[in-house]
Amino acid sequence: MWFKNLTIYKLRSLTDSALLLSAALEKNALGEHLSGEHERVGWVSPRNDGELVYKAKSSQSNLSQFLLTLAISSKVLPSSVVNLATAEAAEKQAEAQGFSLGRKAMKALKERIISELLPRAFINVKRVNVWIDAEHGLLAIDTTSTSIADLVLKFLIKTEKFDIQSLRTKLSAQATMTSWIEHDESPSAFTIDQDAKLVAQNGSKATVKYSHQSLGGDAQAHISVGKQCVELALTWQSKVSFVLTSAMTIKRIKPLDILQEGKEQSGDTQERFDSDFFLMTSELASLISDLTEALGGAPDHK
Numbered sequence: 001m002w003f004k005n006l007t008i009y010k011l012r013s014l015t016d017s018a019l020l021l022s023a024a025l026e027k028n029a030l031g032e033h034l035s036g037e038h039e040r041v042g043w044v045s046p047r048n049d050g051e052l053v054y055k056a057k058s059s060q061s062n063l064s065q066f067l068l069t070l071a072i073s074s075k076v077l078p079s080s081v082v083n084l085a086t087a088e089a090a091e092k093q094a095e096a097q098g099f100s101l102g103r104k105a106m107k108a109l110k111e112r113i114i115s116e117l118l119p120r121a122f123i124n125v126k127r128v129n130v131w132i133d134a135e136h137g138l139l140a141i142d143t144t145s146t147s148i149a150d151l152v153l154k155f156l157i158k159t160e161k162f163d164i165q166s167l168r169t170k171l172s173a174q175a176t177m178t179s180w181i182e183h184d185e186s187p188s189a190f191t192i193d194q195d196a197k198l199v200a201q202n203g204s205k206a207t208v209k210y211s212h213q214s215l216g217g218d219a220q221a222h223i224s225v226g227k228q229c230v231e232l233a234l235t236w237q238s239k240v241s242f243v244l245t246s247a248m249t250i251k252r253i254k255p256l257d258i259l260q261e262g263k264e265q266s267g268d269t270q271e272r273f274d275s276d277f278f279l280m281t282s283e284l285a286s287l288i289s290d291l292t293e294a295l296g297g298a299p300d301h302k
Contacts, residue, residue: 001276003129003142006250007149008288011132011139012163018055021066024160025052030071033123036115037075041155044071046129047273056277065281066132070152075121077114085117086110128152136285139164144251167248167288170296174246177229181215186234187294193241195233198222236287244291259283 029052030042046054046069054067089109094100101109129142130152139162141152156162177196179185186192196215200206208222223229230246239259243252259279292298 001273002253002255002280003131003140004253005142005144006253007141007143008167008248009139010165010167011137018053018066021160022051022053025068028155028159030073033073033075036118040073041151042071044069056274064134067277068130068132070128070130070155072126074124075118076124077117077121082110082114082117086113089113131281133281133285138285138288144249168299169292170299173244173248173295174228174230176295177232177244178223181219181229182223189237189290190294191235193233193235195243196229197231198227199230200227202226236290239283240287
């Protein structure tokens with residue numbers, strides 16, 4: 001159940017009680033679509049067991065790791081279906097009244113058709129997982145989309161008075177990644193892989209992408225004429241590969257085989273979930289700590 005992406009925040013003022021957190025989430029749990037409603041957003045059970053909060057102990061302390069899931073439920077009406085139904089209704093109305101419908105009438109008719117079709121529309125549910133690390137004061141959302149992250153934050157703040165701030169480091173991720181390639185030096189605990197994206201900083205926004213190829217002299221030549229690295233593939237401790245972006249988001253997370261070595265495979269679904277979540281949170285918390293350090297550490301608070 002590993003997250004594929006991480007949009008990371010610092011978190012303060014967090015209750016360690018799953019009951020209190022669950023009660024707060026319940027106020028904004030996902031409900032049934034109302035008549036004519038296109039979209040609903042709300043909290044659902046991460047493990048489909050009725051519990052809105054999954055809680056596990058941290059590997060290093062008695063503080064907890066939480067998993068929450070925000071669901072975005074949308075009614076989907078294919079445009080081809082709407083257009084066909086609208087055209088058929090418009091044709092019948094035109095025959096009945098003896099003249100074609102104007103633009104405003106067609107718009108009103110289409111809106112009526114959509115309203116009539118919505119109760120029978122296909123429902124698509126997008127689930128967004130949220131990891132809260134009470135030990136390290138971190139909150140991570142499994143997305144790289146700014147709009148999705150903002151929606152999750154909106155519902156978190158709406159649910160509980162969280163003090164949430166973006167994860168910041170002393171050094172810019174973009175400038176630091178560029179320096180790593182330029183000097184062919186990977187930071188401690190990390191190795192540089194063979195995927196990267198370089199973008200010119202002038203008005204042209206010229207872009208060079210590398211995929212499964214060395215980032216040696218050619219990439220350094222592009223940097224020498226002003227391009228900066230905005231995405232860089234890295235591997236941490238030979239355990240987890242990922243891509244770091246200039247916005248400090250992490251994407252394409254992939255646990256490597258070494259993490260599975262010696263791990264007992266349980267046939268019980270719940271035990272497997274517990275084991276996977278424990279492993280993921282333990283390793284990703286350490287990865288985030290090492291990455292923060294590689295980027296100069298957290299800024300000094302004045």
